[in-house]
Structures are given as C-alpha cells and as structure tokens.
Amino acid sequence: MPMVFFDCPTAPNPRRVRMVIAEKGLGIETREISIAAGEHLAPGFLRINPRATLPVLVTEAGQALTETVAIADYLEALHPEPALMGRGIEERAAVLNWNAVVEGQGGRPVFDAFRNSHPAMQDRAVTGARDYPQIAALAERAQEQVADFHAMIEDRLQQSPFVATDHFTLADITCFVILDFARVIRRPVPAGNRATLSWQRHIRQRPSAAA
Ligand SMILES: N[C@@H](CCC(=O)N[C@@H](CS)C(=O)NCC(=O)O)C(=O)O
Incomplete structure (x- = not known):
C-alpha cells in the first residue's frame, strides 16, 4: 500500500507537514480534504481519523498517524537528511x-x-x-x-x-x-x-x- 498524505491547503498543521515533505524533497501521494467544506467530518474520513483532524499520514503498513510530530519523526526515520529532528x-x-x-x-x-x-x-x-x-x-x-x-x-x-x-x-x-x-x-x-x-x-x- 503506498503512503498517503491527507492535506488541507488552508490549515496550519498540515502546512507543517508540507514543509517537512518539501525540506526532504519527498514525493508522497496527497489527497486534499477541505475543512471549510466539512469533508473532514464525512464518514469516509472519520474512518481514517476518528478525531476528525488533519494532517494524516497513512504509512505503507496502513497505520494512520494524526500528529504532526509523529509524522515528522516517521519521515525523518525513513529519510534522515536533511535532519529536522536534531542530530x-x-x-x-x-x-x-x-x-x-x-x-x-x-x-x-x-x-x-x-x-x-x-x-x-x-x-x-x-x-x-x-x-x-x-x-x-x-x-x-x-x-x-x-x-x-x-x-x-x-x-x-x-x-x-x-x-x-x-x-x-x-x-x-x-x-x-x-x-x-x-x-x-x-x-x-x-x-x-x-x-x-x-x-x-x-x-x-x-x-x-x-x-
Ligand atoms: N495535534 C494535531 C492537531 C491537528 C489539528 O488540530 N488540525 C486542525 C487543522 S490545523 C484540524 O484538523 N481542524 C479541524 C477542524 O477545524 O474541525 C497535529 O499535531 O497536527
């Protein structure tokens, strides 16, 4: 299963993850969810994150990470450079x-x-x-x-x-x-x-x- 990033272009926490991805130069399959349109409250997204927040990174193993720090730490473990979590x-x-x-x-x-x-x-x-x-x-x-x-x-x-x-x-x-x-x-x-x-x-x- 490919890694999937659930993003919302207008929201600050997803922006933190976009910056991490950009700093590391990664290409990750991305799906946009509009908070303004209430798409994060739809049953399909709640099955991915019952807490109804973005960002979410679904790993290749199928785990849904819903916290920016966990996502950044995970991406750093896979792609250590440039180091964003400290050396x-x-x-x-x-x-x-x-x-x-x-x-x-x-x-x-x-x-x-x-x-x-x-x-x-x-x-x-x-x-x-x-x-x-x-x-x-x-x-x-x-x-x-x-x-x-x-x-x-x-x-x-x-x-x-x-x-x-x-x-x-x-x-x-x-x-x-x-x-x-x-x-x-x-x-x-x-x-x-x-x-x-x-x-x-x-x-x-x-x-x-x-x-
Ligand atoms: N602790 C989460 C916070 C995620 C969060 O609160 N995201 C906001 C957007 S910045 C959200 O999903 N808001 C949904 C809403 O407003 O209903 C993180 O580390 O990313």
Whole structure:
C-alpha cells in the first residue's frame, strides 16, 4: 500500500507537514480534504481519523498517524537528511522540547483566539466531530497569551539563531507556521521584535516556506 498524505491547503498543521515533505524533497501521494467544506467530518474520513483532524499520514503498513510530530519523526526515520529532528540525543531532545513549548505557548493561544472569535468557527471552537460553542472570554485571554508568546520567542531568538538548535528544525517550522497563521487573529510579529522578524525573513526565503 503506498503512503498517503491527507492535506488541507488552508490549515496550519498540515502546512507543517508540507514543509517537512518539501525540506526532504519527498514525493508522497496527497489527497486534499477541505475543512471549510466539512469533508473532514464525512464518514469516509472519520474512518481514517476518528478525531476528525488533519494532517494524516497513512504509512505503507496502513497505520494512520494524526500528529504532526509523529509524522515528522516517521519521515525523518525513513529519510534522515536533511535532519529536522536534531542530530544526536541532545539535539533531538531540544527539538522535541522547543517544539512542544511553541505548540503550547504559541499554537494553543493562536488557535484558541481564532476558534473562539472567528465567524467561520461558530460552534467549531474545538476540533473533533462534536460541536462546541465559542467562548468570547477565552479568545480575549488567548490574545494576551499571544503577546507573551511573541515576547518569549523574541527573547529566545536573540540568544539562538534558530528556535531549538543552531540549525533549522521542526521547531522552526512549527514557530514559523504559527506566527504566520496569527494573521487570522490580526497579530503580526510586533515591529520592534527584530530578532524574530529577521529569523522570519530568513525562513521565508526557503523554498519550503511556499509549501
Ligand atoms: N495535534 C494535531 C492537531 C491537528 C489539528 O488540530 N488540525 C486542525 C487543522 S490545523 C484540524 O484538523 N481542524 C479541524 C477542524 O477545524 O474541525 C497535529 O499535531 O497536527
């Protein structure tokens, strides 16, 4: 069975996987699922991922991986170069650690603010097959947390050329995609955050940034 990548062109987590695939120069059979059209809630897709989220990578053995980190780790094991998960145990630990920090302190509030305020997300405040109403106060709190995230990542990038190590990794992909997606909640990187803006310009030049 060939490997199949289930993608959604408008969503940030699938974009992280597209960037990993582009960085590694892989050609993987891809099927597009439209979240906007509700295709991820159709019975055929729920049989593949009962949690109704994208991305999904179905491996050659038929296992459905539904988490970006697991997909990136799997592709790295098959195609080690270029290394995006760190070289050696210290680097790998740093990549997993920083990736989780960025997902938790950046991704969580950006997604909370978007899902709990955007008209397109009405009753879709939480991913999954079940509908949940928006909570306006949660969106407001999340906006404050996004400001904290911008400050935290600026501090980090003043000390380190990349988020996790001295080279480009999955943690940079995650941070780049989240900062870009924050346009939907009108939170660009603040003009004074020079280290973040310079790192962002540098990553925009990579071909994978267009993925
Ligand atoms: N933990 C998952 C998160 C996947 C996720 O939340 N994907 C979003 C798109 S970025 C989704 O499927 N949303 C479906 C919806 O909005 O109903 C990952 O690591 O990729």
